[in-house]
Amino acid sequence: MKKGIIIKLIAGQYTIKGEDQNTYQLKPLGVFRHRDISPKVGDWVVFDDDHILEVKPRKNDLSRPPVVNVDQAILIHSALQPDFSFNLLDRFLILVEAEEVTPIIVVSKVDLLPQKELEELKKKLQYYENYYKVYYSTVHDEKLIEPIKSVLKDKVSVFAGQTGAGKSSLLNALDISLSLKTGEISKALGRGRHTTRHSELLEIHGGLVADTPGFSKLDFYKVEAEYLQAHYPDFVQRSQKCRFRGCLHIKEPHCAVKKAYENNEILASRYENYLLLYDEIQQQKKRY
Ligand SMILES: Nc1nc2c(ncn2[C@@H]2O[C@H](COP(=O)(O)OP(=O)(O)OP(=O)(O)O)[C@@H](O)[C@H]2O)c(=O)[nH]1
Ligand SMILES: [Mg+2]
Ligand SMILES: [Zn+2]
Secondary structure: OEEEEEEEEEOOEEEEEEOOOOEEEEEEOOHHHHOOOOOOOOOEEEEOOOEEEEEOOOOOEOOOOOOEOOOEEEEEEEOOOOOOOHHHHHHHHHHHHHOOOEEEEEEEOHHHOOHHHHHHHHHHHHHHHOOOEEEEOOOOOHHHHHHHHHHHOOOEEEEEOOOOOOHHHHHHHHOHHHOOOOOOOOHHHOOOOOOOOOOEOEEEOOEEEEEOOOOOOOOOOOOOHHHHHHHOHHHHHHHOOOOOOOOOOOOOOOOHHHHHHHOOOOOHHHHHHHHHHHHHHHHHHHHO
16 A cells, blocks of 8 residues: 555546655545545545555645645736736735635736836835745746745645736746646636636646636635635734724724724735625625
8 A cells, every 4th residue: 555645637547646756547446436535636645556545634625726735825926917916916815815725926927017117016015025925036037936946845836826927837937847838828727617627736846736727706705704804914913902802804993903004004905905805705695
């Protein structure tokens, strides 16, 4: 019996990277189907020559991309084409935090933004550096690519972000042997509920990485409105000073978060987007 991690799943065929560093192709043991456990990409499993015998408990389970046991999400946001959006950044951060995955911010395609605008963007993003790692990259500058390599080591990462943000291009720049398709919407990976989804973990710089197809809409159906605030580390940090426990930082009196916003200690767009998102989630609930 051996132990390893599932790195690929296509049409019931599993590819496992063993602890011995060998790669194995297997079919799953039928019994897992009956028990409603279907092994997924990212699962640590015990296996023999023919079958997966056991699936180890998961630390998390993402639906998009369908990968489990993810350590970190590399959130790729382009400086331009498409335009950088703080609203979208906050949305990604919340979804990732809600899955208990560590977010890492990469601002890509910085070569496209005029120097002055880039400096302004960096200044605003300094706020995020208090809570997250932030990197700047362009495929045209090896010096900017280099530091990202060590981030991937010994971790399972997913690359996520809007379509065209440069996820696949960055992966190719990190490791030229990958030759991922770029410059077009990755149709093969599908976006609709009924489309086949195939996911794969690529070995890169001592870690495993899943590239994901870009998407334009982020679903928040898993996040409860009342828990939304818990996914803002900048709010959590200050919430002990709110008068009420479980303060939602909206209409409550003596709210330390709202006060910090009014004093410009919390980035205005963070708090304003929070209010919008809170409403959006509540509206969504009503529709079900
Ligand atoms: N100037 C410049 N263009 C880039 C850079 N990175 C990517 N691009 C271009 O941006 C376009 C989209 O890049 P992709 O890597 O395919 O983007 P993606 O995020 O993988 O997109 P999807 O797979 O559709 O989600 C391509 O035309 C790339 O050549 C960069 O650092 N600088
Ligand atoms: Mg891509
Ligand atoms: Zn509060």
